[in-house]
Amino acid sequence: MLETAAAAAAASASSPRAAAAAVVSSPRRGGAAAHHHRQWSPPPFRACLVVLWLVGFGFVILWQGTSVGRVRLYTRPPMPKRAAASLSLGQWVASPPVYDLREFGAVGDGRTVNTAAFESAISAIAERGGGRLTVPAGRWLTAPFNLTSHMTLFLAAGAEILGIQVSSDLVSNKFGHNGTINGQGQSWWVKFRRKLLNHTRGPLVQLMRSSDIIISNITLRDSPFWTLHTYDCKNVTISETTILAPIAGAPNTDGIDPDSCGNVVIKNCYISVGDDGIAIKSGWDQYGIAYGRPSANITIQNVVIRSMVSAGVSIGSEMSGGVSNVLVENVHVWDSRRGVRIKTAPGRGAYVTNVMYRNITLENVRVGIVIKTDYNEHPDEGFDPKAVPTIGNISYTSIHGHRVRVPVRIQGSAEIPVKNVTFHDMSIGIVDKKHHVFQCSFVQGQVIGYVFPVPCKNLDLYDERRELVKQSTLQNISDIDYSF
Numbered sequence: 001m002l003e004t005a006a007a008a009a010a011a012s013a014s015s016p017r018a019a020a021a022a023v024v025s026s027p028r029r030g031g032a033a034a035h036h037h038r039q040w041s042p043p044p045f046r047a048c049l050v051v052l053w054l055v056g057f058g059f060v061i062l063w064q065g066t067s068v069g070r071v072r073l074y075t076r077p078p079m080p081k082r083a084a085a086s087l088s089l090g091q092w093v094a095s096p097p098v099y100d101l102r103e104f105g106a107v108g109d110g111r112t113v114n115t116a117a118f119e120s121a122i123s124a125i126a127e128r129g130g131g132r133l134t135v136p137a138g139r140w141l142t143a144p145f146n147l148t149s150h151m152t153l154f155l156a157a158g159a160e161i162l163g164i165q166v167s168s169d170l171v172s173n174k175f176g177h178n179g180t181i182n183g184q185g186q187s188w189w190v191k192f193r194r195k196l197l198n199h200t201r202g203p204l205v206q207l208m209r210s211s212d213i214i215i216s217n218i219t220l221r222d223s224p225f226w227t228l229h230t231y232d233c234k235n236v237t238i239s240e241t242t243i244l245a246p247i248a249g250a251p252n253t254d255g256i257d258p259d260s261c262g263n264v265v266i267k268n269c270y271i272s273v274g275d276d277g278i279a280i281k282s283g284w285d286q287y288g289i290a291y292g293r294p295s296a297n298i299t300i301q302n303v304v305i306r307s308m309v310s311a312g313v314s315i316g317s318e319m320s321g322g323v324s325n326v327l328v329e330n331v332h333v334w335d336s337r338r339g340v341r342i343k344t345a346p347g348r349g350a351y352v353t354n355v356m357y358r359n360i361t362l363e364n365v366r367v368g369i370v371i372k373t374d375y376n377e378h379p380d381e382g383f384d385p386k387a388v389p390t391i392g393n394i395s396y397t398s399i400h401g402h403r404v405r406v407p408v409r410i411q412g413s414a415e416i417p418v419k420n421v422t423f424h425d426m427s428i429g430i431v432d433k434k435h436h437v438f439q440c441s442f443v444q445g446q447v448i449g450y451v452f453p454v455p456c457k458n459l460d461l462y463d464e465r466r467e468l469v470k471q472s473t474l475q476n477i478s479d480i481d482y483s484f
């Protein structure tokens with residue numbers, strides 16, 4: 001497994017689809033042969049990053065407070081302390097080099113195009129096998145650029161990276177003193193709406209086939225398309241991140257899209273965007289089935305989301321690699337069309353299983369909890385309609401809220417029945433209608449203790465001591481009503 005991951009990580013730097021991507025990949029990249037006899041190896045990359053990050057704060061202070069010389073200290077390669085063979089990998093032995101973007105001629109006036117400065121800084125870091133690029137306060141206009149492995153892009157307070165409005169796909173990543181990456185997506189949204197684009201728009205930050213990534217304390221705004229797309233990545237932490245886009249008229253500006261990723265933590269974030277806040281995915285129909293890379297072990301905690309045109313937290317609709325072991329906890333969804341949603345369709349195959357929602361607050365939301373199994377959008381005619389997904393083992397615990405029109409709409413079908421859904425401790429203030437607001441079809445599961453509004457007849461009822469009160473015989477009846 002690890003070898004595969006390493007190979008995939010190595011591929012990332014040269015994959016064309018890594019364009020405009022912030023690629024931070026595994027320390028194992030660089031070719032298997034070179035590694036076989038090496039005597040020194042870097043610490044696990046997660047540790048590297050954390051160290052870099054902490055050291056980073058020191059540097060920012062030092063650098064701002066005292067001398068540029070301190071930074072320059074690292075502009076020459078450190079003396080090698082080990083065999084030349086593995087040095088070709090370019091790993092640093094002492095401290096990682098630290099560069100300031102201005103050393104490469106960049107000007108942060110919001111008008112000068114700094115793409116070349118970013119590129120030379122990053123190739124300097126690549127040559128050294130890693131390091132840190134500090135982007136100081138200022139407005140740094142640039143076309144898309146690639147990151148490299150073992151790199152920290154550190155945005156100081158007041159730093160803003162601005163995407164050029166005319167280029168094809170966009171910019172890069174990540175953590176620091178709550179600096180901003182601004183995709184300036186307005187012109188893209190307009191072109192998309194007028195159908196003037198021949199290609200898909202680029203995400204603002206894209207990480208592909210990489211591992212051990214930390215994105216923290218940064219603001220990402222006005223992405224042309226999805227804001228932060230992690231694709232086929234492992235060990236990703238996204239925290240203290242603010243993601244903003246207009247809540248209307250900014251098509252497809254999803255906040256975070258973990259896509260075929262394992263071990264992802266998203267916590268302490270604020271997201272207000274023009275599409276889904278967070279959308280967990282794993283590939284689309286026959287292509288996703290063939291690629292076969294699930295999204296699994298995903299934790300979303302302490303996140304506030306507004307999604308006026310779509311959903312707070314979505315799973316799917318592209319889930320053909322499978323989605324499992326998802327915890328969504330302490331999440332507040334407000335002024336949104338949907339709260340937490342699972343979407344799929346025949347043709348997707350795979351599964352969505354072991355999903356736990358806990359302590360979810362819904363405020364002014366049209367439909368709170370959604371499972372939809374007929375989302376029939378397909379990439380082309382080549383999908384297999386017999387590839388039906390299985391959906392089950394989903395629990396909703398401590399779900400509260402007010403001003404919700406339809407708290408629950410779980411729409412299984414004869415082909416894709418929804419199995420083993422559990423509700424425990426739910427009370428949601430509804431807007432007006434008192435009937436048909438807990439809608440179900442083809443769903444099997446249970447309600448434990450008191451739940452408001454009154455649950456659909458499809459579910460078995462248990463008391464708080466987990467003793468059966470009433471077993472349902474009507475799992476397949478349908479009470480789905482789209483009229484409100």
Ligand SMILES: *[C@@H]1O[C@H](CO)[C@@H](O)[C@H](O)[C@H]1NC(C)=O
Pocket residue numbers: 013014015016018019020144145146
């Ligand atoms: C990023 O790297 C890939 C592969 O090396 C390359 O094809 C692509 O053009 C680069 N993108 C940019 C924006 O430099």
Ligand SMILES: *[C@@H]1O[C@H](CO)[C@@H](O)[C@H](O)[C@H]1NC(C)=O
Pocket residue numbers: 156157176177178217240
């Ligand atoms: C985030 O950035 C702010 C603004 O510069 C800074 O004060 C704060 O210490 C940073 N927080 C963390 C957790 O890094």
Ligand SMILES: *[C@@H]1O[C@H](CO)[C@@H](O)[C@H](O)[C@H]1NC(C)=O
Pocket residue numbers: 178180217218219240242
């Ligand atoms: C980061 O900046 C945004 C505004 O750009 C602000 O809303 C947010 O509270 C800041 N986050 C932190 C952690 O300082």
Ligand SMILES: *[C@@H]1O[C@H](CO)[C@@H](O)[C@H](O)[C@H]1NC(C)=O
Pocket residue numbers: 196197198
């Ligand atoms: C899209 O393609 C058409 C026809 O191939 C071409 O005329 C047009 O300039 C292209 N538009 C863009 C924005 O590239």
Ligand SMILES: *[C@@H]1O[C@H](CO)[C@@H](O)[C@H](O)[C@H]1NC(C)=O
Pocket residue numbers: 002005026046211212234235263
């Ligand atoms: C992910 O992190 C775990 C624990 O920190 C580590 O054991 C594992 O090797 C990492 N996986 C990858 C692919 O880097």
Ligand SMILES: *[C@@H]1O[C@H](CO)[C@@H](O)[C@H](O)[C@H]1NC(C)=O
Pocket residue numbers: 261262263294295296297325
């Ligand atoms: C999820 O976690 C389990 C148990 O720790 C592990 O076996 C599995 O490989 C992980 N899945 C992914 C996609 O990382």
Ligand SMILES: *[C@@H]1O[C@H](CO)[C@@H](O)[C@H](O)[C@H]1NC(C)=O
Pocket residue numbers: 302329330331332359361
């Ligand atoms: C529930 O989540 C909210 C945030 O939405 C948080 O403020 C609260 O402390 C959480 N409650 C518990 C019991 O964890």
Ligand SMILES: *[C@@H]1O[C@H](CO)[C@@H](O)[C@H](O)[C@H]1NC(C)=O
Pocket residue numbers: 351352353354390391392393419420
């Ligand atoms: C639910 O979990 C059980 C036990 O892990 C498993 O056997 C079953 O296949 C799962 N059902 C669904 C629909 O995911």
Ligand SMILES: *[C@@H]1O[C@H](CO)[C@@H](O)[C@H](O)[C@H]1NC(C)=O
Pocket residue numbers: 354393394395420422
């Ligand atoms: C139902 O799902 C719960 C998790 O929500 C799981 O613990 C339990 O084993 C499942 N039961 C069956 C019969 O699959």
Ligand SMILES: *[C@@H]1O[C@H](CO)[C@@H](O)[C@H](O)[C@H]1NC(C)=O
Pocket residue numbers: 413414415416417442473474475476
């Ligand atoms: C409901 O439909 C499913 C298939 O879609 C079937 O397996 C199940 O037996 C039906 N349940 C009842 C109670 O009729």
